[in-house]
Amino acid sequence: MDVFLQQVLNGLTLGGIYGLVALGLTLVYGILHVPNFAHGGFYMIGAFVALHAMVAWSWGYWSAMVMAAVTVAVLGIVSERLVFHPLRKASPLHPKIASIGLLLFLEAGAQAVWGADFQRLPTPYTSVIEMGGLTAPAQRLLIIAAAFALMVALHLFLTRTTTGSTIIAMAQNREGASLVGIDANRVAMMTFAISGALAAVAATLYAPINLVYPAMGQLVITKAFVIIILGGMGSIPGAVLGGLIIGFAESFGAYYISTDYKDIIAFVLLVIILSLRPQGLFAKRGH
Amino acid sequence: MSGLFDSKLAWGALLLLAIAFPWIAGNDYFLTVMSTAYIFAIATLGLNLITGYTGQLNLAHAGFMAVGAYTVGILTVDHGWTFWASLLMSGVVCVALGYVIGIISLRLKGHYFSIFTLCVGYIMFLVIEKWEGLTRGTVGIMGIPEPEAIGALTFDTPLSLYYFVLCFLVLLVWVKRRIVKSLLGRTFIAIRNSDELAEALGINLMRNKVLAFMLSVFYAGIAGGLYAGFVRFIGPDMAAVHHTFDMMIFAMVGGMGTVLGPLLGAIGMPWITQYLQFLQEFRFIVFGPILVALVIFMPYGVVGSFMAWRTRRATKEGKAHAAD
Numbered sequence: 178m179d180v181f182l183q184q185v186l187n188g189l190t191l192g193g194i195y196g197l198v199a200l201g202l203t204l205v206y207g208i209l210h211v212p213n214f215a216h217g218g219f220y221m222i223g224a225f226v227a228l229h230a231m232v233a234w235s236w237g238y239w240s241a242m243v244m245a246a247v248t249v250a251v252l253g254i255v256s257e258r259l260v261f262h263p264l265r266k267a268s269p270l271h272p273k274i275a276s277i278g279l280l281l282f283l284e285a286g287a288q289a290v291w292g293a294d295f296q297r298l299p300t301p302y303t304s305v306i307e308m309g310g311l312t313a314p315a316q317r318l319l320i321i322a323a324a325f326a327l328m329v330a331l332h333l334f335l336t337r338t339t340t341g342s343t344i345i346a347m348a349q350n351r352e353g354a355s356l357v358g359i360d361a362n363r364v365a366m367m368t369f370a371i372s373g374a375l376a377a378v379a380a381t382l383y384a385p386i387n388l389v390y391p392a393m394g395q396l397v398i399t400k401a402f403v404i405i406i407l408g409g410m411g412s413i414p415g416a417v418l419g420g421l422i423i424g425f426a427e428s429f430g431a432y433y434i435s436t437d438y439k440d441i442i443a444f445v446l447l448v449i450i451l452s453l454r455p456q457g458l459f460a461k462r463g464h
Numbered sequence: 465m466s467g468l469f470d471s472k473l474a475w476g477a478l479l480l481l482a483i484a485f486p487w488i489a490g491n492d493y494f495l496t497v498m499s500t501a502y503i504f505a506i507a508t509l510g511l512n513l514i515t516g517y518t519g520q521l522n523l524a525h526a527g528f529m530a531v532g533a534y535t536v537g538i539l540t541v542d543h544g545w546t547f548w549a550s551l552l553m554s555g556v557v558c559v560a561l562g563y564v565i566g567i568i569s570l571r572l573k574g575h576y577f578s579i580f581t582l583c584v585g586y587i588m589f590l591v592i593e594k595w596e597g598l599t600r601g602t603v604g605i606m607g608i609p610e611p612e613a614i615g616a617l618t619f620d621t622p623l624s625l626y627y628f629v630l631c632f633l634v635l636l637v638w639v640k641r642r643i644v645k646s647l648l649g650r651t652f653i654a655i656r657n658s659d660e661l662a663e664a665l666g667i668n669l670m671r672n673k674v675l676a677f678m679l680s681v682f683y684a685g686i687a688g689g690l691y692a693g694f695v696r697f698i699g700p701d702m703a704a705v706h707h708t709f710d711m712m713i714f715a716m717v718g719g720m721g722t723v724l725g726p727l728l729g730a731i732g733m734p735w736i737t738q739y740l741q742f743l744q745e746f747r748f749i750v751f752g753p754i755l756v757a758l759v760i761f762m763p764y765g766v767v768g769s770f771m772a773w774r775t776r777r778a779t780k781e782g783k784a785h786a787a788d
Contacts, residue, residue: 212575263760270519273578274716275759277709282752289746395705399586402579410575437594444583451580452568 182311184428190317190386192424193324197379198397199404199416200331201372207348207411208368209261210269212402214276216376217394218283223249223377224384224393225291228298238301238381245377253373254366262365280394288391300385320382327378328417331371335413344368348411396440403447422446474724482630492622497734499622499629503691505730506633508711509640509723510683515712516720517649518676519656520570524581526707527588528558528681532688533698534592537605540692547611551689558685559678566677570670582705589703604699611693625694632690636683641723643679652676656721713751716758719765728767 198220205213223245230241260279264272302315335341347354347364355361380393387393404423408415423443431439489495511525532554539550569580592599599605611619611628619628643649651672654662663669692698714733718725762769 212579260756260760267759267763268519269574270515270521271759271763273521273575274712275756277712278752278755278759280752281706281709281748281755285746285748285752289749293745396586399582403583406576406579438590441587441590444587447580447583448568448587451572451576 179311180432184432185425186311186313186317186321187428187431188421188425189321190424191427192421193321194379194383194420195397195400195404195423196328196417196420197324197375197382199401199408199420200328200413201375202398202401203405203408203411203413203416204344204348204368205372206405208344208365209265209272211261211272211276213261213372214273214398215256215260215279215283216372216401217398218280219249219253219373219394220376220380220397221287221389221391221394222252222283223373224298224380224389225287226377227381227384228296228389229291231299238299242378242381245381246374249373249377250370251373253369257366257369261369262362284391284394291391293391295388295390298381298384298389302385314386316385320386323382324379327375331375332413340367344371400443403443406447407450479634482634486623486626495622495626498731499626499694500691501731501734502629502633503687503694504711504714504734505727506636506690507684507687508714508726508730509636510680510687511708511711512715512720512723512726513640513643513652513683514676514680516715516722516726517644517652517656518673520673520677521578521712522581522677522680523578523705523708524565524585524588525681525684525711526705527585527703528562528684529688529691529707530592530698530700530703531561531588532558532685533692533702534599534605534688535685536689536692537608537698538598540609541605541607547609547693551611551686551693554685554689554692555682556685558681558688562678562681563674566674570673570677585703585705585708589700589705592703593700599700602700604697605692606697608692608696608698610696619693629690629694632686636686637723637727640683644723648672648675653721713755715765716755717765719768719771721764722767722771725765725767729765 198216201219202213202216205211205216226248227241227245230236230244231238236244256279260275261272264275300316302319304315306313306315306318335345343354343359343364344367346357346359347361351361354364400423404419405412405416406419407422408417408419423446426442426446427439430442434442485498486495489498507525507529511522514520514522535554535557536547536550539545539553540547545553565581565584569577569584572580593601595601610625613619617624619625644652651662651667654665654667655669655672655676659669688702691702710733711730714729715726716729717733718727718729720726758765764772
């Protein structure tokens with residue numbers, strides 16, 4: 178039973194991180210209809226900026242996280258302007274290839290600046306908390322709390338504020354949104370900024386229990402794609418739910434099946450699900 | 465799309481240049497670089513069949529190439545097959561795998577195919593790395609035999625191996641040109657341009673997409689098999705998705721949707737990295753922005769843009785004549 182609860186905790190941790198990354202990806206997909214492969218690069222840059230702030234400038238954990246979020250948000254805006262905006266009328270293949278070009282650039286750039294070595298992000302939360310016979314590293318609890326708090330905050334922002342509603346409106350109907358006077362450029366830039374900030378925060382939360390290296394975003398982004406296919410491309414609740422499904426599948430799979438193959442579990446799940454339901458698990462009909 | 469770039473004269477000149485290359489190069493190192501470039505050119509030709517002609521971005525292409533290489537490695541080293549028989553099998557295995565994956569993934573609309581193949585690429589990489597009983601894991605397979613001699617023809621020097629690889633390249637370029645110029649090739653282009661329109665014209669989308677995919681990964685499998693026989697050592701890194709990105713850049717620079725473009729791209733680009741040694745590790749700092757710029761400013765690549773320009777000029781002249 179103890180082991181079971183431990184896996185639940187691991188599942189929630191992974192699910193929280195994957196959910197945050199998938200949320201950013203799904204927001205951008207909803208607006209631009211582009212699978213942004215560079216999102217993995219945003220995630221990785223976020224981890225490196227936080228690492229740099231903490232190690233080279235000896236900033237605190239939280240200010241480093243804010244720094245990472247702001248930096249990657251700006252990076253997202255710049256990418257939207259320079260790469261995706263000029264391609265908004267191109268065939269679907271071209272922005273996809275461009276996003277891969279951007280990812281390759283970010284990875285090589287990070288390697289040139291910070292090196293190819295595996296590094297670890299220091300965290301002030303190293304203690305282990307005990308609750309009724311269950312032990313949990315503080316950082317894991319922090320990840321769960323922060324990730325789900327951020328998801329709720331994003332939900333409130335999108336549903337309760339006018340600015341948030343413009344994003345939803347544009348995701349639902351681009352032409353309709355511009356007819357009622359929504360500035361498509363502004364919304365696209367804002368979406369990229371939010372998506373980048375979410376990725377950076379997720380990376381900063383996860384880095385202390387994982388490693389930081391230039392290719393670190395690739396596996397995470399691929400899993401995030403699996404999640405948004407499971408949850409329906411562009412669906413926000415789908416991204417959260419999909420994140421949890423993959424998180425739990427992975428933590429239980431690693432324990433009950435094999436640690437060696439835990440990274441394959443998400444992909445095999447996708448292959449099976451898409452074989453049975455080509456439109457994704459929760460996707461709406463049509464579109 | 466005919467004209468200078470696609471004439472028999474141009475292809476003949478290229479072939480002569482390739483045959484004369486060993487005398488131009490003058491040393492074995494350049495021969496080896498060029499042979500490797502030819503092998504990747506074969507794989508790139510395949511990638512272009514599915515991506516450039518049918519419009520489906522396959523991100524598992526390097527994975528298929530690795531599957532081809534491991535087929536040769538495992539059959540020759542562990543099962544004592546001849547190189548030639550296992551090379552044939554590397555094509556067969558990839559086509560069979562391509563059929564299964566194609567049936568599942570090509571039903572998917574739009575971007576799902578790319579994402580699906582990205583996942584397939586990871587599965588291939590992780591399986592090759594973790595299934596030590598079959599693939600020897602991270603150690604890789606060493607001591608793959610060189611291709612057996614055919615009569616008096618032996619393949620044990622860089623020069624003979626260069627011509628060996630060149631023969632396959634020429635053959636596969638010829639086959640691809642035949643495919644592209646046939647009804648099948650036009651069907652692929654019709655699907656790329658608008659699958660709804662193609663379907664309305666009575667084209668069986670699924671059948672043709674799967675066929676294009678199988679042909680495409682056949683090229684990857686053969687390229688992988690050749691690579692195993694040429695380098696004689698293979699490791700799981702071959703399946704890394706970065707190699708697919710490399711091939712995509714080769715195809716993009718030359719021009720997707722032409723036969724010559726990806727060929728020139730794949731042959732030319734390794735030389736750029738050869739000469740810009742300092743770029744080796746960081747090549748994507750330069751290639752990444754080049755790729756983005758190409759997509760924005762020259763979506764049909766160098767050869768494709770030139771061909772489009774010629775077509776435009778020809779139409780203008782045609783109109784001018786008509787006005788007379």
